[in-house]
Structures are given as structure tokens and as C-alpha cells.
Amino acid sequence: MKVFEKLLEIQKKNNSLLCIGLDPQLEKLPEGIQRNTFGILEFNKLIIENTKKFVCAYKLNFAFYEQFGSEGFDLLEKTVELIPNEIVKIADGKRGDIGSTSQAYAKSIFQHFGFDCATLNPLMGVDSLTPFFEFDDKLNFVLACTSNPGASDFQKLRIDNRFFYELIIEKFTDNFTKEQLGFVVGATNELEFQSIREKVVDNFLLVPGIGTQGGNLARILEINRNRNIIINVSRDIIFASKEKNFIEKVIEKTLYYRNQLQVV
Ligand code: OMP
Numbered sequence: 120m121k122v123f124e125k126l127l128e129i130q131k132k133n134n135s136l137l138c139i140g141l142d143p144q145l146e147k148l149p150e151g152i153q154r155n156t157f158g159i160l161e162f163n164k165l166i167i168e169n170t171k172k173f174v175c176a177y178k179l180n181f182a183f184y185e186q187f188g189s190e191g192f193d194l195l196e197k198t199v200e201l202i203p204n205e206i207v208k209i210a211d212g213k214r215g216d217i218g219s220t221s222q223a224y225a226k227s228i229f230q231h232f233g234f235d236c237a238t239l240n241p242l243m244g245v246d247s248l249t250p251f252f253e254f255d256d257k258l259n260f261v262l263a264c265t266s267n268p269g270a271s272d273f274q275k276l277r278i279d280n281r282f283f284y285e286l287i288i289e290k291f292t293d294n295f296t297k298e299q300l301g302f303v304v305g306a307t308n309e310l311e312f313q314s315i316r317e318k319v320v321d322n323f324l325l326v327p328g329i330g331t332q333g334g335n336l337a338r339i340l341e342i343n344r345n346r347n348i349i350i351n352v353s354r355d356i357i358f359a360s361k362e363k364n365f366i367e368k369v370i371e372k373t374l375y376y377r378n379q380l381q382v383v
Pocket of ligand 1: 142213264267329
């Protein structure tokens with residue numbers, strides 16, 4: 120089954136458009152959890168076990184794993200194994216390089232780690248990302264308009280009367296199908312989200328920036344009008360509490376978001 124279909128299926132089954140970002144930080148781990156990679160594995164396990172019925176995906180940002188070197192890679196492998204097969208696994212590495220290098224990145228993400236989706240950086244052009252799309256049952260998310268202030272440095276510049284992010288979207292939608300291609304659009308960019316959603320009607324949009332970064336979820340959902348979407352929340356859910364009973368707060372926060380993110 121294509122990941123595109125798997126995603127639609129799990130969104131329907133769990134009645135949820137919510138993706139939890141498993142982005143662990145040692146200093147933010149709750150009481151009773153060891154401050155090392157063994158502790159993080161226990162932390163991730165508790166989060167997955169207690170939220171898996173309320174999400175459609177988990178997104179693992181590689182930075183939070185790579186910082187621990189070989190132990191971090193081990194942690195990444197073990198965390199991926201804890202995620203049930205029916206739930207979509209997103210590798211957030213924002214990859215993109217010359218073809219042969221991207222091919223190795225794609226093999227790592229899809230073959231070695233067994234992810235369903237990858238986040239990709241389009242700066243080096245279409246050919247730099249083609250190796251990821253050669254895994255044609257997978258779904259790749261190309262950065263279009265990111266949630267950080269620096270999105271204005273390049274992505275929101277105008278070239279030939281169009282925004283740079285619009286050029287990215289056109290170029291990639293010309294080359295790849297909606298089943299293979301989604302875009303990352305930060306929730307902090309309401310205007311851009313609106314213009315992108317009007318152009319990209321059927322592709323999935325992966326939307327981070329809700330919670331700690333202050334994006335307005337109700338507004339994004341209103342603009343979205345029930346089109347294909349995944350809403351990611353990382354810190355606001357996983358670090359909901361530092362207390363020993365933190366998992367209760369994690370569940371509470373997950374349900375708070377999931378209640379706004381039901382499939383209609
Ligand atoms: P929180 O702000 O804690 O919810 O985390 C957001 C997650 O989404 C982090 O893993 C970011 O690296 C990632 N992200 C953004 O915050 N902004 C973007 O524009 C793109 C991403 C991403 O590609 O996921």
C-alpha cells in the first residue's frame with residue numbers, strides 16, 4: 120500500500136490529523152526518567168504507548184538523535200521499532216544533495232530505518248531530490264514556507280513576480296504526483312498557507328509551528344477546509360509536564376489537540 124493511502128486510512132481509523140513530534144531533549148525530561156539515551160527510549164516508549172490511538176503519525180527530527188552519536192542512532196532505530204506499522208513514521212532530516220548523495224540518504228531513511236516519509240530541502244533543485252521519489256510508494260514533504268522568521272530571507276522573496284516558495288511548489292508539482300509529494304508549510308505563515316492551499320489542492324501539507332511556536336490552529340483549519348493535512352506538535356505535547364506523572368499530562372494535551380483535529 121502506498122504511504123498516501125496508509126495515511127488516509129490511519130487518519131480515518133484514529134479519527135486524527137495529529138502528528139506528535141518525538142524530539143527529545145535531556146534537560147526537559149521529567150522526574151523519574153534517566154537523563155541519558157536509555158531514559159529517552161523509556162520516555163519515547165511511554166509517549167507512543169499512550170498516544171498511538173490518537174495520532175496519525177510520529178515525526179522524529181534526526182537532530183535530537185544524532186546529537187548522541189552512535190547511541191543516538193541506536194535510539195532512533197529502537198524508537199522506530201516501537202511505532203505500530205499502521206501509523207505513519209516521518210523522518211525529519213530536511214535532506215537534499217547531489218543525486219548520488221541523496222540516493223544514500225534515501226536508502227538510509229527508507230531502507231535502513233524503515234520510515235514512510237522524509238522531509239526534504241529543495242534548495243539544490245529537483246534533481247537533488249529525485250532519488251527520494253524513486254521510492255515511489257513513499258510520501259516526501261518538500262519545505263515550501265517554513266515556520267521560522269528566516270523564512271523571509273529567501274522563501275518569501277519575489278522572483279519574476281512570484282514568491283520563491285511558489286516557484287518551489289510549481290517545480291515539484293510539475294514533476295511528482297500528489298501521492299508522492301507533500302509540502303511543509305509552517306502554521307506561523309497564515310497568508311502563505313492560504314495561497315499555497317489554494318494552489319495545492321490535493322497534496323498533503325505537513326504543518327509544524329503549533330504550540331510552542333505560536334501558530335493559530337483554528338485559523339489554519341479554517342483556511343484548510345478539510346483538505347489533506349497533518350498537524351505536527353512536538354514540545355507542547357511531549358514536555359507537557361516535568362512531574363513524575365507526566366504521562367497523564369501528555370495524554371491530556373494530546374486529547375486537547377486531537378479533539379480539534381478530528382477527521383470530518
Ligand atoms: P515544536 O515547535 O516543538 O512543535 O517542534 C516543531 C518541529 O517541526 C521541530 O522538529 C522542527 O524542526 C520542525 N519544523 C518546524 O518547526 N518548522 C518548519 O518549518 C519545518 C519543520 C519540519 O520540517 O518539521
